Amino acid sequence: MRNFVFLAVIFAISNLNLRAQGLTDYYLLNFSVPDMPAFKAFGKEPSDILRPSDIQKFAVMMSPFYSNQQGVIPKNFALEFSPWKLASRSWTLDSYKGSRAFLYNSSFSIGALRDSGTYNSKVSLGYRFSLLSRDADILRGARSVVLPYLTQSIASLSALINYWVIKVAKPPIDERGGYFDRHQDEFWQWLANPGTISDPTAQAEYNALGVTSLHQIDQRADSLIEIFKKEHWNASRFDGAIAWVLESADTLLGNARSSSFHLWATYALAVHKGGQLLMGTSLARLREIEGEVPTQINVNLRYYLGTSSFRGFVEGQYRNYNVEHRNDAVLVNLGAELRISNSFWVQASAGLQNYLSETEPFNRLVSSLDVRYAFNRKE
Amino acid sequence: MKTIKYHPNGGRLWINIEMKGLYYVSYTFQMWSASTTEPPILTNPLKNGNNDSPHDDYYPIVNDYNTTEPLSQYHKRTLEIRLLIKKVKGDDGYHLRAVVYQGNDFESAEELGYDEVEDSLNGAGIKIESLVLKLKKK
Numbered sequence: 001m002r003n004f005v006f007l008a009v010i011f012a013i014s015n016l017n018l019r020a021q022g023l024t025d026y027y028l029l030n031f032s033v034p035d036m037p038a039f040k041a042f043g044k045e046p047s048d049i050l051r052p053s054d055i056q057k058f059a060v061m062m063s064p065f066y067s068n069q070q071g072v073i074p075k076n077f078a079l080e081f082s083p084w085k086l087a088s089r090s091w092t093l094d095s096y097k098g099s100r101a102f103l104y105n106s107s108f109s110i111g112a113l114r115d116s117g118t119y120n121s122k123v124s125l126g127y128r129f130s131l132l133s134r135d136a137d138i139l140r141g142a143r144s145v146v147l148p149y150l151t152q153s154i155a156s157l158s159a160l161i162n163y164w165v166i167k168v169a170k171p172p173i174d175e176r177g178g179y180f181d182r183h184q185d186e187f188w189q190w191l192a193n194p195g196t197i198s199d200p201t202a203q204a205e206y207n208a209l210g211v212t213s214l215h216q217i218d219q220r221a222d223s224l225i226e227i228f229k230k231e232h233w234n235a236s237r238f239d240g241a242i243a244w245v246l247e248s249a250d251t252l253l254g255n256a257r258s259s260s261f262h263l264w265a266t267y268a269l270a271v272h273k274g275g276q277l278l279m280g281t282s283l284a285r286l287r288e289i290e291g292e293v294p295t296q297i298n299v300n301l302r303y304y305l306g307t308s309s310f311r312g313f314v315e316g317q318y319r320n321y322n323v324e325h326r327n328d329a330v331l332v333n334l335g336a337e338l339r340i341s342n343s344f345w346v347q348a349s350a351g352l353q354n355y356l357s358e359t360e361p362f363n364r365l366v367s368s369l370d371v372r373y374a375f376n377r378k379e
Numbered sequence: 380m381k382t383i384k385y386h387p388n389g390g391r392l393w394i395n396i397e398m399k400g401l402y403y404v405s406y407t408f409q410m411w412s413a414s415t416t417e418p419p420i421l422t423n424p425l426k427n428g429n430n431d432s433p434h435d436d437y438y439p440i441v442n443d444y445n446t447t448e449p450l451s452q453y454h455k456r457t458l459e460i461r462l463l464i465k466k467v468k469g470d471d472g473y474h475l476r477a478v479v480y481q482g483n484d485f486e487s488a489e490e491l492g493y494d495e496v497e498d499s500l501n502g503a504g505i506k507i508e509s510l511v512l513k514l515k516k517k
């Protein structure tokens with residue numbers, strides 16, 4: 001039942017992201033499945049590895065933090081917010097490097113979950129960042145492929161616009177400047193069916209352009225980006241995140257107490273064409289129990305093989321506790337990530353968890369199924 | 380269309396194209412003639428560039444068919460910059476500006492005025508923006 005509720009939450013969050021973004025933010029997640037630290041801190045997945053993913057600009061919460069003049073923990077929601085994305089409108093493409101690239105690819109997140117147990121209301125605050133290699137960052141990596149095409153396209157278009165203004169539309173001479181801007185629709189209608197182009201230079205530009213609409217130019221540019229993404233989905237990158245979980249026996253924020261603190265780090269390494277190795281570690285410092293403060297340390301190794309749309313993985317995880325009453329464990333996990341439409345991903349995994357410290361070690365089957373919305377494809 | 384007033388006896392005219400926002404932006408720059416007795420477009424070939432580094436996006440404003448004519452002849456000519464803007468990651472907004480300067484060298488030239496546009500693609504993947512400036516002598 002709890003798994004069902006969790007899946008429902010993931011679905012709801014996916015749909016909220018969909019609405020919040022208005023289907024307009026493409027390529028926010030370049031290569032992988034989204035992962036919010038504030039939600040990951042609730043520990044609902046067997047594997048604790050932080051998967052490489054890009055930062056979302058904005059998602060929206062589901063219920064209010066404030067009700068009847070008291071702060072309350074909402075039932076279930078997740079929110080990710082990157083303030084530096086909003087600041088990027090004043091940055092040049094050239095300045096997108098170093099600290100700015102770091103800030104652009106970092107975000108805050110907040111999540112809430114209603115669980116079972118005495119302290120069943122949980123809220124989590126998270127922060128994550130990505131250090132991207134050039135090939136892992138479309139803005140930097142793909143520009144050497146896409147910008148030359150766009151630069152040639154606007155040169156051809158401008159030549160054709162000039163021909164259309166001078167030879168076809170023929171406005172008064174003092175109205176030529178800016179005439180295209182005021183009559184763009186007429187130009188595109190003409191370009192779709194230009195008839196005979198009397199100027200050989202304009203005809204050559206028409207042939208060089210090879211398309212008759214702005215939409216087609218967009219499609220060609222997107223296809224260049226897609227090729228780049230397919231070739232570089234496994235590019236090297238480093239992702240880090242922290243999260244702090246608060247818990248409350250009721251829904252009042254004022255009664256919340258600290259529950260756990262989490263830290264993740266993952267280095268993704270392109271090992272060969274179509275292959276990627278994730279090396280991850282995570283640390284969780286849990287709430288004091290009977291005078292002991294349990295600290296959980298995970299070490300993960302995950303190997304991906306596949307493409308930008310479908311990939312399988314095999315993973316090993318070692319989990320260590322510093323206290324006697326919790327068992328160290330080894331997890332062997334098999335899974336796959338599949339893009340089922342332009343923006344939705346399904347991730348499924350199943351594995352065997354072995355508790356090492358038991359007198360008679362026993363194995364337990366574990367599984368996970370997530371459906372997520374990824375902003376990495378144009379609608 | 381913005382009007383730019385310049386000194387007909389002053390130094391050289393320059394245009395600088397500024398592109399802010401994390402998009403791929405390519406552009407052309409040209410100067411329209413104001414007379415029927417000369418070619419309609421006085422920039423040949425059209426200036427063409429993009430926002431990739433380390434390209435400098437400033438140009439002298441000059442009649443390529445008569446590079447030595449006096450600045451008084453530039454009266455009523457129109458500068459047009461067409462910019463092709465492509466979304467790559469997010470659509471967080473862009474700010475495009477074309478600034479006209481006057482002075483013998485670009486570094487010390489005086490700013491005369493500019494045209495600008497500040498917007499986002501609002502759901503589109505690509506868009507053409509135009510910046511248009513008309514020269515008038517003081």
